[in-house]
Amino acid sequence: MMSIHNASSFVFLCLANLIVVSAGMDSCESVDEFHSHGTVSDRQRYTHVFKSNLNMSGEKHLLDLDLFKVSCRKLIEAFPLDQVSGNFVRSVKNCIFSVSDPTPLRGPLMLGAVSKEVIEGLLDLDIAFSQSEDFLQYFSGGRLFPGSIPLTHRYGGHQFGYWAGQLGDGRAHLLGEYTSRSGERWELQLKGSGRTPYSRSGDGRAVLRSSVREFLCSEAMHFLGVPTSRAASLIVSEEPVWRDQFYNGTVKKERGAVVLRLAKSWFRIGSLEVLAKAGEQDLLRKLLDFVIEEQFPSVDSNDPDKYLIFFSQVVSETANLIAQWMSVGFAHGVCNTDNFSLLSVTIDYGPFGFMESYNPEFVPNSSDDEGRYSIGSQANVGLFNLEKLLESLTPVLTSKQTQGAHQAAWALQDLASHELYADWVKMYRQRLKRYVQAETETRSINPRYVLRTWMAESAIRKAERNDYSEVALxxxxxSQPYLTQAAAESAGYAARPPGWSVGLKVSCSS
Incomplete structure (x- = not known):
């Protein structure tokens, strides 16, 4: 059997990627006006002559949002689109994307937060634009960029261990890809931007509470050095959104918000699963070839074993990602296959949490009654998800490749079966116990500040009163998690959690 099916081997691979986790860290240093964009026929938009995404301006930052080139051209040319138009919920077949316009937020809009590093460093925009009405409209879905054809992605997934069928972008719209002046390509996506064909029973909105958490944690993980999607802005409205936060029958009115988030690609394990389950083999192969060509340059597209090589890279990078989660005490909370990126970056921040003190059974998600996604189970869950990825690849593998995927003696399997493997693990554990680092070195690899649940909750409560000062703090x-900061110390961000935070919970409701 292939090594990835050996749970102990995969868990070891995660551990092998984990360089150092500070032993004995105590809780004080623990690792938590409505504007329509008008109507344009699909035919007019499909025949639009797409312009280059590349920003050729000689200015340091773009001074006119109308010059900001973002396009889904590459995806539209690569894949067949859903033949049915409209945002009504339906079963979608034989496509990767549906065309779907965002639904503008109602009421006056307010900028709750913005990342200067993302806006200027990745998108080449002047941060001053974030204070304009144009910025609020374009990056909340109220107005579309010239020639833009927003897409929503069809995918499926295993949720809490069971196949959930068609899922997809139920409240997210892909604006398109932007190529920065430095040559980096980023896919821009709005989250909370309205109903889509994949909304199921949802309203397509995201509330302020969950949007603050996603914005802050996306950027926090980046500065911790953990592979992650990025967050550019948080735009808040007065539109009422009704939620039963803890699924106990208590429905309350909250406010709608939209996060502009970026990733090199939003494809996930569930992107392949839904095609394999539906028997859409040609489309499965086309998507795999596209992902490999665009995102895995080290894989030779002419290699007959390219899908196996792709799989092995995803295995390795997923183990590395989970190890990095563990190194900062991060529990994702909903490690479903539809939330696991094929690029092995952290995406879809929901009921996540950071441990206050060491507890391998820590479960941040109050909806996870059985503790499936506890922090100590993340390596095993990663293994489960990768097994589902391999199942999705089986239709495009030859019988020999399939046999090889399950039986070949890969390097990890060789390592785990080596006669000295057990002795090595024992010696390594003993060394960790003896290893004493200099205080400065320990501090350089162990963050003083992480987004603890109570810190996010404190900022959310103020934001709900239109006070975004703590979000900014x-x-x-x-953004400097390893550096002691006076304002953060005054706020108690490195101290034990305050008494009022006892019993705080987060859930999948967002």
Whole structure:
């Protein structure tokens, strides 16, 4: 059997990627006006002559949002689109994307937070634009960029261990890809931007509470050095959104918000699963070839074993990602296959949490009654998800490749079966117990500040009163997580949690 099916081997691979986790860290240093964009026929938009995404301006930052080139051209040319138009919920077949316009937020809009590093460093925009009405409209879905054809992605997934069928972008719209002046390509996506064909029973909105958490944690993880999607802005409205936060029958009115988030690609394990389950083999192969060509340059597209090589890289990078989660005490909370990126970056921040003190059974998600996604189970869950990825690849593998995937003696399997493997693990554990680092070195690899649940909750409560000062303070603090900061110390961000935070919970409701 292939090594990835050996749970102990995969868990070891995660551990082998984990360089150092500070032993004996105590809780004080623990690792938590409505504007329509008008109507344009699909035919007019499909025949639009797409312009280059590349920003050729000689200015340091773009001074006109109308010149900001973002396009889904590459995806539209690569894949067949859903033949049915409209945002009504339906079963979608034989495509990767549906065309779907965002639904503008109602009421006056307010900028809750913005990342200067993302806006200027990745998108080449002048941060001053974030204070304009144009910025609020374009990056909340109220107005579309010239020639833009927003897409929503069809995918499926295993949720809490069971196949959930068609899922997809139920409240997210892909604006398109932007190529920065430095040559980096980023896919821009709005989250909370309205109903899509994949909304199921949802309203397509995201509330302020969950949007603050996603914005802050996306950026916090980046500065911790953990592979992650990025967050550019948080735009808040007065539109009422009704939620039963803890699924106990208590429905309350909250406010709608939209996060502009970026990733090199939003494809996930569930992107392949839904095609394999539906028997859409040609489309499965086309998507795999596209992902490999665009995102895995080290894989030779002419290699007959390219899908196996791709799989092995995803295995390795997923183990590395989970190890990095563990190194900062991060529990994702909903490690479903539809939330696991094929690029092995952290995406879809929901009921996540950071441990206050060491507890391998820590479960941040109050909806996870059985503790499936506890922090100590993340390596095993990663193994489960990768097994589902391999199942999705089986239709495009030859019988020999399939046999090889399950029986070949890969390097990890060789390592785990080596006669000295057990002795090595024992010696390594003993060395960790003896290893004493200099205080400065320990501090350089163990963050003083992480986004603890109570810190996010404190900022959310103020934001609900239109006070975003603590969101800004947390954003600043978490951009330098290893550096002691006076304002953060005054706020108690490195101290034990305050008494009022006892019993705080988060859930999948967002």
């Amino acid at each position: 947390l954003q600043q603090t978490l």
